Amino acid sequence: MAKKNALGRGLGALIDPNDSSDEIRDQPRRMSGVAEIDIDSIDTNPYQPRTIFDEESLMELAGSIKEIGIIQPITVRRSEAGRYQLITGERRLRAVKIAELNKIPAYIREANDQNMLEMALIENIQREDLDSIEIAISYQRLIDECDLTQELLSQRVGKKRATVANYLRLLRLPAEIQLGIKDQKLSMGHARSLINIEDPKTQLKIYNKIIDQELSVRKVEEMVRNLIEGNEDTPKEKTEQPPRDYEALKNHLRNYFNSNVEFRRNNKGSGRIVIPFKTDEDLERIIAIFDKLNT
Numbered sequence: 001m002a003k004k005n006a007l008g009r010g011l012g013a014l015i016d017p018n019d020s021s022d023e024i025r026d027q028p029r030r031m032s033g034v035a036e037i038d039i040d041s042i043d044t045n046p047y048q049p050r051t052i053f054d055e056e057s058l059m060e061l062a063g064s065i066k067e068i069g070i071i072q073p074i075t076v077r078r079s080e081a082g083r084y085q086l087i088t089g090e091r092r093l094r095a096v097k098i099a100e101l102n103k104i105p106a107y108i109r110e111a112n113d114q115n116m117l118e119m120a121l122i123e124n125i126q127r128e129d130l131d132s133i134e135i136a137i138s139y140q141r142l143i144d145e146c147d148l149t150q151e152l153l154s155q156r157v158g159k160k161r162a163t164v165a166n167y168l169r170l171l172r173l174p175a176e177i178q179l180g181i182k183d184q185k186l187s188m189g190h191a192r193s194l195i196n197i198e199d200p201k202t203q204l205k206i207y208n209k210i211i212d213q214e215l216s217v218r219k220v221e222e223m224v225r226n227l228i229e230g231n232e233d234t235p236k237e238k239t240e241q242p243p244r245d246y247e248a249l250k251n252h253l254r255n256y257f258n259s260n261v262e263f264r265r266n267n268k269g270s271g272r273i274v275i276p277f278k279t280d281e282d283l284e285r286i287i288a289i290f291d292k293l294n295t
Contacts, residue, residue, distance in 0.1 A: 034073045034105045034106065034107060035105070035106055035107075035108055036103045036104070036105055036106075037076070037084060037103060037104065037106050037108075038102060038103055039093065039096055039097060039101070039102060039103065039104050040102075041082060041083050041084055042074075042076060042083075042084050042085070042086055042093060042104075042106075043079060043083060043084070043085050043086065044085075044086055044090065044093075045085065045086040045087060045088075045090060053090075053091060053094060058091065058094055058095050058098060059098065061091065061092070061095040062095040062096070062098035062099040063099075065092075065095055065096060065099045065101070066099045070092060070096070070104060070105055072089070072092065073089070073104075073105035073106050073107055074086065074087075074088065074089025074090075074092050074093055074104060074105070074106045074107075075087040075088045075089060075106065075107045075109055075119065076106045076107070076108055076109070077108065077109050077110065077111045078108065084106070084108070087109060087111060087115075087119050088119055089106075092104070118142065118146045118156070121138045121141055121142050121146075122142070122156060122157060131181060131182050131184070132167060132170055132181050132188045132191065133170060133171075133178050133181050133182050134182070135167050136167040136168055136170045136171050137171070139153060139157075139164055139167050139168055140168060140171060142156070142157075143168075150164055150165060150168070166192060166195070169195045170191055170195065172195065173191065173194060173195065173200075173203060174200045174203060174204055174207075176204060176207070177191070177194060177203060177204065177207050180207060180211070185210075185211055186207070186210050186211070187217060189217035189220075190210055190215075190217055190220050193217070193220045193221050193223075193224045194206060194207060194220075194224070196224055196228065197224060197227065197228075202227070206220065206223060206224070209223075212264055214270075249263075250262075250263050253273070253275075256289070257275055257286055257289060258285075259275050259276060259277065259282075259286065260276060261273065261274065261275050261276075262274040262276070
């Protein structure tokens with residue numbers, strides 16, 4: 001049985017690694033359909049959807065490249081005479097520069113601006129370390145800037161249309177919740193439940209409950225279902241009152257740090273102590289207090 005392409009009909013449908021057409025006849029040093037080109041002749045992709053590259057991860061990749069070379073070539077298109085414009089593979093290109101190599105293997109493709117954007121976005125989506133909001137934004141850009149329907153988009157990225165729709169719906173959530181998803185404060189399962197609530201204030205109210213009480217996805221689904229069915233006007237959650245000693249300790253810490261110290265405790269008994277600060281100077285004052293405790 002033929003091995004299934006892991007990229008589905010996504011990036012693999014746009015990049016043919018075995019291309020032998022006229023567009024690559026005059027490549028420098030042909031290697032099984034791949035050219036080795038000078039890294040100094042490659043300009044970055046202005047349509048690159050990825051803006052943050054982890055420095056530690058880049059250093060690790062650079063070390064790997066020094067040892068075993070580049071496993072997956074980058075993809076470029078010709079621009080002006082003797083120069084190329086990157087389509088996909090900016091992380092690999094950056095790592096090669098860190099490794100201080102002069103050349104990099106590349107597929108050379110014919111692509112207009114829309115093709116470049118589409119290929120860059122789809123490669124970005126195929127990465128495993130993307131959070132749900134980054135995926136949703138990439139989907140929306142493909143729809144808006146590449147003039148794709150949800151049906152065509154689902155075919156491009158090899159995902160069910162319902163899956164694509166669920167990601168796009170995340171962009172309707174309040175910005176605070178979207179940031180919480182990016183910061184991994186709640187999962188895609190939590191977010192899917194919140195999407196079913198129309199009122200942003202109620203969404204935020206449940207979101208804060210998820211954070212403060214460490215609610216499971218199943219519990220949130222139950223809360224949202226009860227809310228939609230009208231079984232309760234506002235989402236309620238049984239909470240355990242903190243012991244009275246907590247209040248006395250909280251007041252003691254507030255006086256000690258001269259700050260509005262907060263206690264956040266869930267109904268399992270775990271929680272955290274928050275010491276807010278207003279300025280950098282205020283933070284230094286609090287740190288100085290901790291330093292005195294260690295002397």
